[in-house]
Amino acid sequence: xxxxxxxxxxxxxxxxxxxHIAFGGFTTNRKPYAAAYEILRxxxxxxxxxxxxxxxxxxxxxxxxxxxxxxxxxxxxxxxTNVARRFRKAIxxxxxxxxxxxxxxxxxxFHAASLGLPYVPVRFxxxxxxxxxxxxxxxxxxxxxxxxNEKFIIQDNPFNPGEKIMLLPVPKLDTAIxxxxxxxxxxxxxxxxxxxxxxxxxxxxxHTIVTCEExxxxxxxxxxxxxxxxxxxVVDAVVHAPYGAHPSQCYDYYDYDRDFLKxxxxxxxxxxxxxxxxxxxxxxxxxxxEYLNKLGAVRLINNKxxxxxxxxxxxxxxxx
Amino acid sequence: MDYTKSEMQAATIxxxxxxxxxxxxxxGLPLVGAIMAKKSVQPSCTLIxxxxxxxxxxxxxxxxxxxxxxxxxxxxxxxxxxYLGFQANELLKGSKRLIGFIGGAAVDPYGNVSATCxxxxxxxxxxxxxSGGANGIASFVNTIIIMPHEKRRFVSSMSxxxxxxxxxxxxxxxxxxxxxxxxxxVVSDLGVxxxxxxxxxxxxxGYYPSGSPEEVQANTGFDIDxxxxxxxxxxxxxxxxxxxxxxxxxIYLLK
Numbered sequence: 001x002x003x004x005x006x007x008x009x010x011x012x013x014x015x016x017x018x019x020h021i022a023f024g025g026f027t028t029n030r031k032p033y034a035a036a037y038e039i040l041r042x043x044x045x046x047x048x049x050x051x052x053x054x055x056x057x058x059x060x061x062x063x064x065x066x067x068x069x070x071x072x073x074x075x076x077x078x079x080x081t082n083v084a085r086r087f088r089k090a091i092x093x094x095x096x097x098x099x100x101x102x103x104x105x106x107x108x109x110f111h112a113a114s115l116g117l118p119y120v121p122v123r124f125x126x127x128x129x130x131x132x133x134x135x136x137x138x139x140x141x142x143x144x145x146x147x148x149n150e151k152f153i154i155q156d157n158p159f160n161p162g163e164k165i166m167l168l169p170v171p172k173l174d175t176a177i178x179x180x181x182x183x184x185x186x187x188x189x190x191x192x193x194x195x196x197x198x199x200x201x202x203x204x205x206x207h208t209i210v211t212c213e214e215x216x217x218x219x220x221x222x223x224x225x226x227x228x229x230x231x232x233x234v235v236d237a238v239v240h241a242p243y244g245a246h247p248s249q250c251y252d253y254y255d256y257d258r259d260f261l262k263x264x265x266x267x268x269x270x271x272x273x274x275x276x277x278x279x280x281x282x283x284x285x286x287x288x289x290e291y292l293n294k295l296g297a298v299r300l301i302n303n304k305x306x307x308x309x310x311x312x313x314x315x316x317x318x319x320x
Numbered sequence: 321m322d323y324t325k326s327e328m329q330a331a332t333i334x335x336x337x338x339x340x341x342x343x344x345x346x347x348g349l350p351l352v353g354a355i356m357a358k359k360s361v362q363p364s365c366t367l368i369x370x371x372x373x374x375x376x377x378x379x380x381x382x383x384x385x386x387x388x389x390x391x392x393x394x395x396x397x398x399x400x401x402x403y404l405g406f407q408a409n410e411l412l413k414g415s416k417r418l419i420g421f422i423g424g425a426a427v428d429p430y431g432n433v434s435a436t437c438x439x440x441x442x443x444x445x446x447x448x449x450x451s452g453g454a455n456g457i458a459s460f461v462n463t464i465i466i467m468p469h470e471k472r473r474f475v476s477s478m479s480x481x482x483x484x485x486x487x488x489x490x491x492x493x494x495x496x497x498x499x500x501x502x503x504x505x506v507v508s509d510l511g512v513x514x515x516x517x518x519x520x521x522x523x524x525x526g527y528y529p530s531g532s533p534e535e536v537q538a539n540t541g542f543d544i545d546x547x548x549x550x551x552x553x554x555x556x557x558x559x560x561x562x563x564x565x566x567x568x569x570x571i572y573l574l575k
Contacts, residue, residue: 026371026386053371053386053452074452078347079383079571083449091437091447100436103370104404104456111401123408124459127487127495129434129480130451133441154496164496194372194386194397249388256383310392311380 003238004185007211007288010237011038014207015175018068020048020146022110022171022205024178024198025248027055027078028256030191032179034211034244037291040064040282048146050171051075052106052197055248056264059084060282062096063274069136069144070096071171073103080261085268099135099151101125105168110197112170113204120168125152131166146172176205179245180230181253183212184221187235190228193251202230211241213253241288243300254303255312260295323560325509326574328528329353329466330563331555333421333507334361336464342366342418344407344457346385348572350421350466355381355566356559368406370453372398381567385453404456411460411498419504420457422483423466424448426473429522429542431485431503431515433458433465434478441480451482458483459497462504469508469539476542486520510536512552513544521545526552 005013015021025031036057045066051058054075061067063086075084090096101109102125112120125131134151141147148169157163178198182190189210191198202208210230215238221228243250247257247264267277285291292300303312323331326349333353337343343365345354354367358377366375371386376394383389391397410418424435425448435454439445457463465485467473485503486492492499502520506513511527523545524536533546555563567573 027384029371029384029386029388029391072450074449076449078385079387083447087449088447092444094443100450102451102455103400103453107400107404111399123496123498124456126459127481127484127492127497128455128459129436129441129482130455133480135441166496193388193391195399196371196386197400199399200401249386251388251391255388305388305392309379311388313380 002185003187003232003235004215005237005239007034007038007239007241008042010209010239011035011042014209014236015039015044017044018046018048019044019174020050020172021175021177022050022052022173022201023054023057024176024196024201025057025245026053026196027074027076028080028261029249030179030196030245030251031055031057031248032177032211032244033057033246033248034179034241034288034291035177035209036060037282037288039066040278048144050106050110050173052110053103055084056261059086059268060278062086062090063268064278067096069147070098071101071106072098073101073106077261077265081265081268086274097136097140100130101168102130107197109168109170110200110204113173114200117170119170121157121165122168123165125166126164173201173205174207176201176208178202178208179211179241179250181213181250182216182221183210183238184216184218184232185238186218187232187238188218188221188228189230189235190221191230195229199229203234207236208234209237209239210235211239211244213242213244213250215240243292244288246295252305254300254305257299257303321554321557321560323555324574325528325530327560327563328530328555329507329509330356330573331559332512332552333464333466336505336507337362337365337419339364340417342368344368344370344418344420344461346370346421346423347383348423348466351381352563352567352572354421356562359566360559360562368403370400370403372400372403374398381571383571407456407460411501416462418461420461420463421466422454422457422463424454424482426475426478427465427467427506428475428478430488430520431465431506431522432478432481432487433483433485434480435482436480439479454483458485460501462501465503465506467506467508469510469536471539471541474540474542486515489519489521491520510539511549524549526550528552529554
């Protein structure tokens with residue numbers, strides 16, 4: 001069975017309500033937005049979310065009421081919205097179960113999952129609010145079979161008695177969704193620039209969906225295997241979705257869309273404006289292709305990375 | 321000479337970076353200060369960020385720790401777990417070259433920082449993005465804390481400590497955290513605070529020429545010893561010019 005899917009088919013087949021799910025990317029960089037919009041359109045909900053360094057991707061799904069339990073370490077469109085506004089509101093109003101780990105914790109939990117380790121012993125989070133407070137109590141955790149009963153366990157280091165260590169549980173992810181620059185029909189992926197935690201969640205999850213800027217042949221991607229980052233056999237679906245990380249950045253391809261991120265910052269301030277934003281950009285378009293057409297060709301071209309700089313700058317204004 | 325408080329703060333930050341130091345820096349004024357150090361006052365330093373970008377030296381100021389402005393101008397783009405391993409190994413090796421800049425919503429007299437919420441954790445008055453990498457940095461690395469100098473931010477106690485400082489008067493003993501790491505200083509828009517070696521309590525070490533020790537006490541929500549305070553040096557014209565050039569659109573420098 002082939003792995004190349006239309007976005008809507010991939011999401012319908014591999015994303016279920018109630019899934020324990022993680023997205024790749026880092027705040028405003030290489031976030032799988034096209035997939036997030038498609039989930040919004042299709043209606044899946046009740047997610048147990050391992051958010052990692054999140055941004056507008058999870059903020060939109062929180063705002064649309066799709067999250068049952070949110071495992072947070074950081075949620076912001078850094079430099080545009082310094083605290084994701086729907087995330088903040090959902091916690092301040094008591095509308096969502098949430099847990100806090102340090103980012104170090106989340107990253108190591110993803111990596112341990114990819115290595116098949118049973119838990120991660122660490123020496124941070126000790127002596128802080130991250131140790132003292134459990135966003136999701138043991139009682140509440142027992143009602144959610146996707147979450148371990150304990151946020152962590154503190155023990156003596158068996159090799160160094162007297163040294164306190166914190167054991168972090170390893171998530172058992174149902175679904176990982178990542179956006180990469182280049183993939184081939186058999187699922188082989190090439191991530192350019194920093195991989196973040198994307199490889200870890202792709203390897204660890206039961207199902208992995210990859211959206212890509214470019215779908216190249218299996219032969220072409222094998223011409224230099226040193227550049228490849230994920231083997232095809234851990235990938236379930238490959239979706240060709242150019243600009244699928246918009247409005248976040250994509251190394252070697254495009255910069256963040258400042259105006260769009262500013263528009264989201266403003267729109268996410270109130271329920272009314274947020275819902276209007278979703279009506280316009282998620283529910284009001286049928287597909288990723290329609291979203292791109294709505295954005296417009298020139299707008300996308302004007303975000304292209306300039307060779308040598310690695311980000312966008314209007315070169316027609318240089319050297320005048 | 322014409323300069324703003326935040327330009328003074330950025331210059332002060334740049335001068336706190338020592339030769340050969342490896343500097344963990346996120347966004348905000350520390351990033352302006354660290355770029356200034358790299359480009360001018362301390363070029364032997366190395367800048368790294370928690371997303372995994374090692375030895376970066378951007379030509380345009382980044383808005384986030386994962387920004388292409390750092391990623392396309394670094395020596396290596398490592399997966400974040402390698403950054404974590406590096407941070408932990410510096411501690412295990414006893415190396416003292418690592419220094420980390422962290423911020424937050426509030427700081428207490430022992431340099432503990434809150435970056436998660438104000439008020440009750442479960443029903444907060446104000447919720448913030450969460451720890452990010454700051455808890456790990458505060459746990460393993462000597463830190464410099466950046467904080468706007470306001471009474472509501474320099475607080476006598478906090479409901480939720482995200483990033484541990486010296487914890488309390490007896491320091492970090494009993495917490496499980498390394499006892500020989502902790503906050504070195506707090507840099508605000510009024511001056512530089514350090515921590516008493518014996519009591520671990522914050523005191524005013526230096527204030528900017530535009531202000532005074534009295535102004536620092538008036539904007540601090542607890543009693544602070546100002547008897548050891550000295551006036552800090554002004555940045556020179558070249559330094560101010562460089563700072564303005566690093567952040568020309570004033571993303572982080574206040575207008």
